[in-house]
Amino acid sequence: MAERLVYVEWLRVFLICSVVAHHAAQPYGPTGGAWPVDDPVSSDLLRPFFIVNAAYFMGFFFLISGYFLAASYDRKGGAAFVTSRLIRLGVPLVVFGVIVNGVVGWAIYGAGKEFVAFFVWEYVLGRTVEWGPLWFILHLLIYALLYAAWRGLGGPDVPRLPPPGHRTVLGYILMLGAVTFLVRQAYPIDVWIRIFGVVPVELAHLPQYLSLFVIGIAAGRGGWFTEIGPSLGLVWFPIGLVVFTCAVLLNAQAAQLSAWVDLRALWGVLEGFVCVGMILGLLTLFRRMLAAPGPWISALQGQVYGVYLIHVYVVVGLHFAFLAVGWQALTKFGVVTVLSIVLSFTLVAALQRIPVVRAVM
Secondary structure (H helix, E strand, C coil): CCCCHHHHHHHHHHHHHHHHHHCCCHHHHCCCCCCCCCCCCCCCCHHHHHHHHHHHHHHHCCCCCCCHHHHHHHHHHHHHHHHHHHHHHHHHHHHHHHHHHHHHHHHHHCCCCCCCHHHHHHHHHHCCCCCCHHHHHHHHHHHHHHHHHHHCCCCCCCCCCCCCCHHHHHHHHHHHHHHHHHCCCCCCCCCCEEEEECEEEECCHHHHHHHHHHHHHHHHCHHEEEEEEHHHHHHHHHHHHHHHHHHHHHCCCHHHHCCCCCHHHHHHHHHHHHHHHHHHHHHHHHHHCCCCHHHHHHHHHHHHHHHHHHHHHHHEEEEHHHHCCCCHHHHHHHHHHHHHHHHHHHHHHHHHCCCHHHHCC
């Protein structure tokens, strides 16, 4: 049986709460991305929150997902592994991405149109399926199936490697920065494309996501989360914090600096320092402070995936509910965040009482 890493369970809870908070902030700050609700109140103070989240938290999710992938394949075998991934990841994609979002899309955009015609010809066959945050689940399914195909065709497995040191970490950050810099010349942050008209991809962050997923597989083989030295977190988290602070200060002077430096391109180079610093810092902190099992983590860790699947419906519903409330942006953000987290976990706990839902969620 695989070792239970309680601090990783807490990390997943922390990350899903960060995702909920990030989406709760969408109408109230300078996000740059599209969102169904446009609230008239806004606060630029949320900009650093968006910047730091986008720099690391989905990459951290990919790293953790890759960490346990190879062991799951070894334990289940190829056929059972693929079947479990198709059920665990594929079924929610169909239920939420295709069916639920299709109904919502018809209610919003299909006025006067017959539902079946809209759903079949425009939404599904017209390749306008709205995945929303489920893009992450779709990517995980594709990566898992590619890994299974690689192993099934006799491709060499990832060897057991020692944990990285400071030179390796720096080398990765510099290579990631170089690739990201080149990609963002054509595809800035928040610009999405659809591969084959179906798979949504934000190319600006794809080098980070793919590399951290692959690194996660190697890390899982080598047990890096347990073996990695605390000095990495103690060194690289402050470095990431300094880089992030400088980026925020530079962004505040963007108008004056635009003639001298392309801040978007510069951020493509520097973002890796924030990403790696946050990951190593949080991993070190949680491993030190939250390694013991307890009733709270036993109750919450099994609901993280379900919260990811359904939280956006809760968040958007609350956005509409507070649209006419005359509060300031930061107050709305705080209230919507807390309510969204509590309601999402509560709703998932209730849904998991249904056996067929519990088998997937």
